[in-house]
Amino acid sequence: MTKGTYWLEHAWLGTTVEPGVAVDVADGRISAVRTGVPTPPPGAEVLRGLTLPGLANAHSHAFHRALRGTVQVGSGTFWTWREVMYSVADHLTPDTYHDLARAVYAEMALAGITCVGEFHYVHHAPGGTPYADPNAMGEALVAAAAEAGIRITLLDTCYLSSGFGEPPNHHQLRFSDGSAEAWATRCAVLKERDHARIGAAIHSVRAVPAGQLATVAGWAEERRAPLHVHLSEQTAENDACLAAHGRTPTRLLADHGVLGPRTTGVHNTHLTDEDIALLGGSGTGTCMCPTTERDLADGIGPAVALQRAGSPLSLGSDSHAVIDLLEEARAMELNERLRTRTRGHWTAAALLRAATADGHAALGWDEAGTIEAGALADLTTVALDSVRTAGPLPRLGAETAVFAATAADVRHTVVGGRHVVRDGAHTLVPDVPHALARAVEALRA
Numbered sequence: 464m465t466k467g468t469y470w471l472e473h474a475w476l477g478t479t480v481e482p483g484v485a486v487d488v489a490d491g492r493i494s495a496v497r498t499g500v501p502t503p504p505p506g507a508e509v510l511r512g513l514t515l516p517g518l519a520n521a522h523s524h525a526f527h528r529a530l531r532g533t534v535q536v537g538s539g540t541f542w543t544w545r546e547v548m549y550s551v552a553d554h555l556t557p558d559t560y561h562d563l564a565r566a567v568y569a570e571m572a573l574a575g576i577t578c579v580g581e582f583h584y585v586h587h588a589p590g591g592t593p594y595a596d597p598n599a600m601g602e603a604l605v606a607a608a609a610e611a612g613i614r615i616t617l618l619d620t621c622y623l624s625s626g627f628g629e630p631p632n633h634h635q636l637r638f639s640d641g642s643a644e645a646w647a648t649r650c651a652v653l654k655e656r657d658h659a660r661i662g663a664a665i666h667s668v669r670a671v672p673a674g675q676l677a678t679v680a681g682w683a684e685e686r687r688a689p690l691h692v693h694l695s696e697q698t699a700e701n702d703a704c705l706a707a708h709g710r711t712p713t714r715l716l717a718d719h720g721v722l723g724p725r726t727t728g729v730h731n732t733h734l735t736d737e738d739i740a741l742l743g744g745s746g747t748g749t750c751m752c753p754t755t756e757r758d759l760a761d762g763i764g765p766a767v768a769l770q771r772a773g774s775p776l777s778l779g780s781d782s783h784a785v786i787d788l789l790e791e792a793r794a795m796e797l798n799e800r801l802r803t804r805t806r807g808h809w810t811a812a813a814l815l816r817a818a819t820a821d822g823h824a825a826l827g828w829d830e831a832g833t834i835e836a837g838a839l840a841d842l843t844t845v846a847l848d849s850v851r852t853a854g855p856l857p858r859l860g861a862e863t864a865v866f867a868a869t870a871a872d873v874r875h876t877v878v879g880g881r882h883v884v885r886d887g888a889h890t891l892v893p894d895v896p897h898a899l900a901r902a903v904e905a906l907r908a
């Protein structure tokens with residue numbers, strides 16, 4: 464709807480769950496929030512269950528969805544997994560990538576995700592030849608998000624080298640623009656749209672030579688755009704960086720002006736105390752991807768210490784081993800419980816803030832992620848009457864959503880006032896499982 468009212472049976476308003484909340488919407492934004500409305504006003508759309516602000520998936524590589532299941536056979540490490548991932552990347556074209564991303568973003572909408580941060584680095588044709596439109600791949604992703612009904616921040620990624628002082632390997636030729644200057648020139652052509660914002664990414668300190676980091680940081684700074692970077696996911700990256708530069712990846716980024724409040728480090732797994740102080744002190748965010756980090760045997764990052772030092776937390780499904788932001792949120796807390804053998808490092812509300820307001824802020828959508836007047840009308844409703852969620856008092860809805868619900872309990876997803884998922888069905892992509900199966904099959908063929 465462009466103008467109208469949603470009636471929320473229960474709503475999480477940032478700290479407490481309120482019963483009976485009317486949300487007026489005009490031009491895609493919330494114009495008023497009224498509590499103490501026990502029954503739906505005439506003409507209102509009813510959202511039964513617990514309504515949260517829309518969820519932000521702050522770190523995604525859409526094509527990794529094609530690896531689901533297939534990479535669970537056999538053993539190995541992050542690095543052997545990467546070889547399988549590259550073999551999928553080799554087969555992507557603008558058309559096959561569009562079809563896959565449309566289906567993956569539709570899966571995200573069904574999981575209550577209203578905004579995705581797409582960390583995008585497959586830019587060129589195999590061998591590194593640019594497409595006729597050098598941004599054909601990025602444009603395919605922006606179009607896919609529009610068709611799936613969600614917002615996107617396209618984090619266009621600079622990727623120039625396979626390691627410190629090493630040229631890209633044959634898989635990575637597709638990722639490289641040759642120099643950060645050429646990357647910046649290509650990205651400058653990308654246009655923002657109502658549903659799409661453009662940000663920057665440094666793939667990692669392995670993939671962008673130190674002397675070119677400032678070019679990417681400067682591009683983002685000029686546009687006040689978000690800047691993301693994979694950081695210390697693997698100890699091998701730290702070892703190679705220390706050998707090449709005599710400092711940790713975090714220190715290297717700090718020394719080249721990459722850190723700051725619009726920057727997000729993704730993973731931030733293997734850090735020194737000085738790294739944590741640098742990230743926190745500069746206000747650099749941390750995007751944890753717990754389901755991927757456990758899937759790839761990365762390790763558990765120091766999220767508690769990072770947040771305490773001043774680093775805001777966001778969450779991402781990254782490799783899409785599963786797409787479930789509620790699972791990401793609880794996994795961050797549960798990892799910490801296993802490590803420390805104590806409970807309650809974050810409240811359910813704090814975990815939901817990472818999945819909503821702080822996730823949106825990390826993607827450059829400061830006006831999304833809360834249910835209040837002026838915010839974008841992005842809402843996610845979790846059923847409180849499913850086999851997983853029935854029983855607890857509704858006022859414990861946030862705890863129930865975070866610690867017991869799954870993506871399958873998402874009943875409604877509203878983006879900019881538009882009902883994208885209604886009663887568990889996508890309103891724009893008629894058969895999402897079929898779309899996923901077809902798109903993945905096309906990459907196998």
Ligand SMILES: [Zn+2]
Pocket residue numbers: 522524582693729781782
């Ligand atoms: Zn990633």
